[in-house]
Amino acid sequence: MHVIVATDGSKQSLAAARHLKSFADPLKITTVSVVAVIRPYAAVAFADDLTPRKAPKADLESLSFRDAADSATKVVAGVFEGWGPKVQIRIRSGSPATEIIKAAKQADAGLVVVAAGSRGLSDTVLLGSTAQRVQHSAPCPVLVVRPAPRKPKRK
Amino acid sequence: MSTASPDTTAEPEGGEELKRTITGRLLFFYTLGDVLGSGIYVLVGLVAAAVGGAFWIAFALGVSVAAITGSAYAELVTKYPRAAGASLYVNKAFGSRPLTFLITVSFLAASMAASGSLAVGFASYFDTLWSGPPALLVSLVFVALLVIVNFIGITESVVMNMLMTFVEVGGLIIVLIIGIVVIFQGDADFGVLTHIDTSGEFSSPALAILAGISFSFFAMTGFENTANVAEETVDPYKAFPRSLVGGMIVAGLVYVLVSMAAALTVPTETLASSDAALLEVVKADVLPISVDFMTTLFSVIALIAITNTTLVTIVTQPRVLYGMAKEDVVPAVFAKVHPVRRSPWVGLIFSGAVVGALLVIGTLVTEAGGGIDLVGRLATVTVVLLLAIYALVIVACLKLRGQDEDGPFFRANTPLLFVGLVGNLAILYFTIYDDPHSLIWCAGLLGVGLVLFLAEYFFGSRDRSNAVEPGTAVADKEL
Numbered sequence: 065m066h067v068i069v070a071t072d073g074s075k076q077s078l079a080a081a082r083h084l085k086s087f088a089d090p091l092k093i094t095t096v097s098v099v100a101v102i103r104p105y106a107a108v109a110f111a112d113d114l115t116p117r118k119a120p121k122a123d124l125e126s127l128s129f130r131d132a133a134d135s136a137t138k139v140v141a142g143v144f145e146g147w148g149p150k151v152q153i154r155i156r157s158g159s160p161a162t163e164i165i166k167a168a169k170q171a172d173a174g175l176v177v178v179a180a181g182s183r184g185l186s187d188t189v190l191l192g193s194t195a196q197r198v199q200h201s202a203p204c205p206v207l208v209v210r211p212a213p214r215k216p217k218r219k
Numbered sequence: 220m221s222t223a224s225p226d227t228t229a230e231p232e233g234g235e236e237l238k239r240t241i242t243g244r245l246l247f248f249y250t251l252g253d254v255l256g257s258g259i260y261v262l263v264g265l266v267a268a269a270v271g272g273a274f275w276i277a278f279a280l281g282v283s284v285a286a287i288t289g290s291a292y293a294e295l296v297t298k299y300p301r302a303a304g305a306s307l308y309v310n311k312a313f314g315s316r317p318l319t320f321l322i323t324v325s326f327l328a329a330s331m332a333a334s335g336s337l338a339v340g341f342a343s344y345f346d347t348l349w350s351g352p353p354a355l356l357v358s359l360v361f362v363a364l365l366v367i368v369n370f371i372g373i374t375e376s377v378v379m380n381m382l383m384t385f386v387e388v389g390g391l392i393i394v395l396i397i398g399i400v401v402i403f404q405g406d407a408d409f410g411v412l413t414h415i416d417t418s419g420e421f422s423s424p425a426l427a428i429l430a431g432i433s434f435s436f437f438a439m440t441g442f443e444n445t446a447n448v449a450e451e452t453v454d455p456y457k458a459f460p461r462s463l464v465g466g467m468i469v470a471g472l473v474y475v476l477v478s479m480a481a482a483l484t485v486p487t488e489t490l491a492s493s494d495a496a497l498l499e500v501v502k503a504d505v506l507p508i509s510v511d512f513m514t515t516l517f518s519v520i521a522l523i524a525i526t527n528t529t530l531v532t533i534v535t536q537p538r539v540l541y542g543m544a545k546e547d548v549v550p551a552v553f554a555k556v557h558p559v560r561r562s563p564w565v566g567l568i569f570s571g572a573v574v575g576a577l578l579v580i581g582t583l584v585t586e587a588g589g590g591i592d593l594v595g596r597l598a599t600v601t602v603v604l605l606l607a608i609y610a611l612v613i614v615a616c617l618k619l620r621g622q623d624e625d626g627p628f629f630r631a632n633t634p635l636l637f638v639g640l641v642g643n644l645a646i647l648y649f650t651i652y653d654d655p656h657s658l659i660w661c662a663g664l665l666g667v668g669l670v671l672f673l674a675e676y677f678f679g680s681r682d683r684s685n686a687v688e689p690g691t692a693v694a695d696k697e698l
Contacts, residue, residue: 072561073561074558074559074561075558076558076559102450102451103372103561104240104241104447104448104450104451105380105447105448105534106372106534106561106562107369107534107535107536107537107538107541107562107563107566107567108537108538108541108556108561108562108563109302109450109451110561111556111561111563113556113558128301128302128450129302129450130450130451156240157239157240157241157451158240193559
């Protein structure tokens, strides 16, 4: 089975990747594709929160959204290193949901893993998160990894 | 320096891993949409007032200077396909951090003034649909809505951008059709097209035309924002020269034809005294369709056109701040992105607030008898700042000749670049000479950049040492 793991450079997407690894059987997975989508028309086309800042100062040369996407996908791909399945990196550009779905179709994926949502108001008030759109139109099952509740006081 | 090559060699098996989505055609529409919305709907009146019936000449000359500048951008973008645009080119050419900072802040300030001018223009067209709310309120709500829309991320749709550009062109085609009908009805007085008004403020035809170019130049700006998508453009070496310069030429053609149509249809005095000048053309009741319907339709089209261009400016500002925060020249909060929406929300709110402040201060000055036209003043501020940047970009382009030329790149025509440089400086000189007060506004906006720099300079070490830790803190919370 080919699994697509999407990352938007957020910590939550790294958590989603780890979550997959925590329960899935590596023998049943042939390939893991880590997909990042750059949004060319957005104010920040790709923000990488995963790579720790090494250089004290970035210069104009290093301000590349493609490089940011590249290093973020490498961090997420690092989760699956030595796990068994082949690990690929895919960087696409466009609208995140559309591109993730396209990647899943092209790879004939058996599962798409996405991170989703905040816990706060913005999730309830604002429409159309990427995860919602992916699970609505993906060609395969979708694992949506949500953040853990802030305080586990259910009862 | 070729940025694409490291990725290409890393995984040679398929183009899929480096899938770029901005094709030459999309880039063309992006350029056209950026350029067309800014100005023609807002500024035709001002230009007509300065030149007289022959104001199309001002548009033709202005767009030529801009297209030449565009060719310098195309050369640099094919050599350095990065989003940082003018700041990067100036940094490459002169290697001076203060100069680079000044250019980046000027670009930011120009973009903010442009948003302000467009928001006021939006309010004047909105007034024709619903004249209830005061103009200031409409423009403030407009800016606030665009900030929210940007935060959510609806603006990123490539398809939407194209549709809005089609609508923009559609509005101008309506003006053209009206002009053609007037010609066929035999009502056109072609003498108007050569009439240069020297009875007013400007005594010589050359001066009147220079004034017209200066006032119309705001309509030529916007193409510099195409550097935003440089990294994501398929085959930038081919796409940029064609789409950027091609887009400018098409925009120029549309401007000239629209100016002629407007001049033939409506007396120049009517255009000159109108806040929403192109609307006067539609109101001339030439087409066999109800004027009310056409007026409403045209206003909606103009609102969409202005929105499209303003969206791009409001995307650009937080992006510039983001880049500067990454370089540690402004406080690091501007590099923060929302964990879910992935938008630089601090930068967005800040940009919106500065534009809002511009609108409020501008309105107060106007009401206090400052005797300024806010659309014109903010457009002038944009033009002054951008002309200085354009001139410097052309110099940078010439200075960087012979460097970083190992990859394929586009070479702009050198004699034309010199013409463009002189053109930019002449328009800059005239604009400042005609409206020296605009410099105060420029200084005020540049001051915002200075304040941010000082904030980072004095308190920066604190957030720099925190720069890694907050990330981990967030991670603990999130996981």
